[in-house]
Amino acid sequence: MKSKRSYLIILGLAITIIAILGYGCENKASTSKSGGALSSDVASQVYVPPGEYDEFYGFMSGGFSGQIGVYGIPSGRLLKVIPVFSVDPEKGYGFNEETKPLLNTSHGFVPWDDAHHPELSQTNGKTNGKWIFINGNNTPRIARIDLSTFETTEIIEIPNSGGNHSSPFTTENTEYVVAGTRFGVPYPQKDVAINSYAENFKGMLTFVSVKEEGDMDIAFQVLLPAFDYDLAHSGKGNSHGWTFFTTYNTEEKSTLLEVNASQNDKDFIAAVNWKKAEEYIKQGKFKEIPAEYAHNVYDEKSHVATSTLKKSVKVLTPEDCPGLVYFLPTPKSPHGVDVDPTGEYIIGNGKLSADLTVHSFSKMIKAIENQSFETTIEGIPVLKFEEVVAGVVKDAGLGPLHTEFDGKGNAYTSFFISSDVVKWKLGTWEVVDKAKTFYSVGHIMIPGGDSKEPQGKYLVALNKITKDRYLPTGPELCHSAQLYDISGDKMKLLLDFPTIGEPHYAQGISADRIVPNVKKFYPIEENTHQYRAMGEKDARVEREGNIVHVYMTTIRSHFAPDNIEGIKVGDKVYFHVTNLEQDWDVPHGFSVMGANNAELLIMGGQTETLIWEPKKEGVFPFYCTDFCSALHQEMQGYIRVSPRNSNIALSWRLGEDEEI
Amino acid sequence: MKHVPRILMAVGVAALLGLFIFPMWQITLIAPQYPDGVTMYVYINKLGGENPSVIQNINILNHYVGMKYIEPDAIPELKYFPFIILAMAALGLATILINKPYAFWIWAGLMVVLAIAGMYDFYLWEYDYGHNLSPKAPIKIPGASFQPPLIGTKEIINFTATSLPHLGGYLAGSSILLAITAGWIKRKF
Known part of the structure; x- marks a missing residue:
């Protein structure tokens, strides 16, 4: 009686083992659907170690x-x-x-x-x-x-x-x-x-x-x-x-x-x-x-x-x-x-x-x-x-x-x-x-x-x-x-x-x-953009009727100017942003609240222009979107928009209270 | 053997004038995100680098910790050092005419004194840049020194700074050795 039971247990175990093995095989079959891509040396053939270039x-x-x-x-x-x-x-x-x-x-x-x-x-x-x-x-x-x-x-x-x-x-x-x-x-x-x-x-x-x-x-x-x-x-x-x-x-x-x-x-x-x-x-x-x-x-x-x-x-x-x-x-x-x-x-x-x-x-x-x-x-x-x-x-x-x-x-x-x-x-x-x-x-x-x-x-x-x-x-x-x-x-x-x-x-x-x-940046001295600013000394704001041209520069990590006042509702503001950086992989971004287009992403030595048409009075922030340095988060500024009939003079500055 | 001392001295003078072509000194900053490093060259009459933007890039790095901007126009040595070197070249030519051991050795001695003075001056500038920090620096690191090494390698926060002579410096050094050798040969033979 006892031996018969142990036969049964052994038989039960054997069935279980076969079932597990069978399931295992099936599992393996379903994972190898990629047609043999799992053979051992394949991973090393496509592995390009961190920091290395592809061929x-x-x-x-x-x-x-x-x-x-x-x-x-x-x-x-x-x-x-x-x-x-x-x-x-x-x-x-x-x-x-x-x-x-x-x-x-x-x-x-x-x-x-x-x-x-x-x-x-x-x-x-x-x-x-x-x-x-x-x-x-x-x-x-x-x-x-x-x-x-x-x-x-x-x-x-x-x-x-x-x-x-x-x-x-x-x-x-x-x-x-x-x-x-x-x-x-x-x-x-x-x-x-x-x-x-x-x-x-x-x-x-x-x-x-x-x-x-x-x-x-x-x-x-x-x-x-x-x-x-x-x-x-x-x-x-x-x-x-x-x-x-x-x-x-x-x-x-x-x-x-x-x-x-x-x-x-x-x-x-x-x-x-x-x-x-x-x-x-x-x-x-x-x-x-x-x-x-x-x-x-x-x-x-x-x-x-x-x-x-x-x-x-x-x-x-x-x-x-x-x-x-x-x-x-x-x-x-x-x-x-x-x-x-x-x-x-x-x-x-x-x-x-x-x-x-x-x-x-x-x-x-x-x-x-x-x-x-x-x-x-x-x-x-x-x-x-x-x-x-x-x-x-x-x-x-x-x-x-x-x-x-x-x-x-x-x-x-x-x-x-x-x-x-x-x-x-x-x-x-x-x-x-x-x-x-x-x-x-x-x-x-x-x-x-x-x-x-x-x-x-x-x-x-x-x-x-x-x-x-x-x-x-x-x-x-x-x-x-x-x-x-x-x-x-x-x-x-x-x-x-x-x-x-x-x-x-x-x-x-x-x-x-x-x-x-492959180029690493654009040499700034070759920049011939009509609205370029070749350095912070060139940064300024000019008005022609309701069109405002902002000649802005970026360098780690500030805009020049970063405070602008005297803009009016209904103006067409052109931000012409020149990135003064002359190093590889230092783009700056520019985005301004309420812009109906997108951001700018300006490579070193490049000038790009974003048009902004403010519809409301107020003071609106702008900032750099591309993490550029330890002080990136501080790379921000304000533009003040006054009513159409306002007398606020056009002004701009960077740092302290000095005008630039 | 008769002309050897004068030839050596002439070569020495030519080597010294190499200072007007090649950098005298170089300082390289290396950090993980600057795998190629940023290398500044110190010439006898100007500052430069592997590309025209090196000074701007070093100034950008320096501004985080409130170091002064490196402005070559504000360094008077770059204006009068060239004249000192030209004067030494003229004296070198004079020693060729005099063609006596003591003349060569006095010249070499003067050069050594100038080199020591120059290195001391370089050290003072480095000290000034490294310690005279703006009180409004965005990043303040108590106890950290930003003074680059006079010669050799030093860790400056996340950068490894290496300061070494460049070709012009080696040429100027060899002009001293050539003058000493010229005097020695003159005396011996």
Whole structure:
């Protein structure tokens, strides 16, 4: 009896142990959903010790945030958010008087845009760390960001365009950045019936020249059928001189595009010979067409942006310019078009096809020479598919979108629908590896991965959906980036981190190409701002009718002046604040009670202006918002507002009762 | 061997004139938030630093504890020291003409006296900056001394201050050694 009981106890124990073990296994299985990212050496691969620098900069578009997120790679640490097309109260960008003109367009002040594709400037096809460009999709624009200051310094509007998606995608020496309209628009823009699309609408490609010092200008536009020009990449090496644009909606429909623009088995990659375009421009084969567009430039010496409305563009038409544009048939509504580091292969990522179509540049040139044309559309020869195709990567996944290169003969393609990154070999087209993404990858980025010299150590996948990857934050969840080690044969997931807005494309560059040129402050002696105060002796207040100019300075830790009287209700007060600091990382902030705009955040040597229109009598404090020193909290002042008809004289002071 | 003492002395005079090109002295302040440090150079005729804003940045640091602003215009030594050095250079040339051991040694002796006087003067300035604090200083630390070291390293609240000769100072020092050697060779051979 006794032994029987002990058998039962042992049996009970055994069942319990098995159950616990089983539960343990299940638990382990559910935590390793990240696809083996828990292997032991992974943490050390992304660990950048406190105080150390990351090896790469990563620039990720903010998408609908209109910004660029600057990250350290491999750590995934967010270093800075650069406001580009969107106002940013944190930095006063678009709120201070100096930067407002940067956001001017032919539609007036447009304080937001959808920023998709950052693109680093290049020399001989290699990223040079000088600038990064990015497109504004909604109100077509291209911005240039200076990488010595990480500030937006120029924005040009693209006329005759709607949805600037296939942009900016630089040429090998940043001769041009390009723009292509994703939405056909009436040409010229006019009031017509939408269903007259095929007849009245056009698609325009734009080449924006970039001077040595960065000045952008619309060199010419190319008038094409009203297809949707989706993405682009410029040629390199042998194909330098050409830029390739993908198209969809070659059906030229204007409604229910998800069905109507998905009917043709093949759409096109448009190959534009821009060197030929330059010849035609020289020969005067263009039409000068009226067009209104803004060109906005920020001057680093005056710290002021100016906006100029331009009035016309040079337009080339393929019918008048033979050899300018060819169409390469490509299945099916291709999304990204990517050119390999040698410039020979042009990859059409057939979004609605399972396959990747790879065209050969040399075959394309031969087909052009042999006039192997299927047909001609509006003066544009359509090359025979089989005459240009080099190979097909078959059944690698579902929904191929974008391809990057590692410079070692491999290509990496993102597959949106199947949430994969697929590694395949250029030339043999065989799939050699696949890695899962979490979830729904859009663009991918390898530092220099779309240049002639990729730095193929890491790959970043930019995911549209995160679902359960992070602590939940209500209905709206972050998008994410995932970092893979691609130095070995197999891709290895290392890290997964949230991003700002929606990252579309991204760019990466080794830090040594940027760090030596980064500025620490603006030399005060170079400041040419009209309302600068070069020292406290220049600090003063001037009245012109109801406009008051306050010439104010900041230095640790006081404003000069910090007491102002004689302001009246209804005045327009301009605070022109010059930061006299000449040291790294000592910005001062300026905020005043009741301001209807934002704060100022002024870097050393810079002057920024906030407009303040007091509506009530009283004495209102202002203060420094950026913790600047041990005496930051004391960095404050008062401005006294008297009634409209008051006789209080304008006065100002700093310290004791002495006037300054 | 005949010309060696005069050549040495000529080199010594040239080295002394290096004071007009290179800083004589340097003071470096290092703190965690100033990883590269803030380095001030003392020239024979001016104050400077690794960049033009160093004096402003040191003054900003000093104002928290009520130290006087460093204003080069208020330091008369920077005006008359250059003339003393030019005079010593002229005397050095005279010793080359005289070309006697005692001439070289007297010159070296004068230089040593000048160096000691200069260091004492430097000490007085440092004492004045370090102790003559404004009664309205925002931060008062009882017992703390803000006087930088004359030579060597010292902790001054959150900063490590290091005071050392710079190239100009070393060149001036070597001019003394060259003069002594010149006299010795002249006498021996």
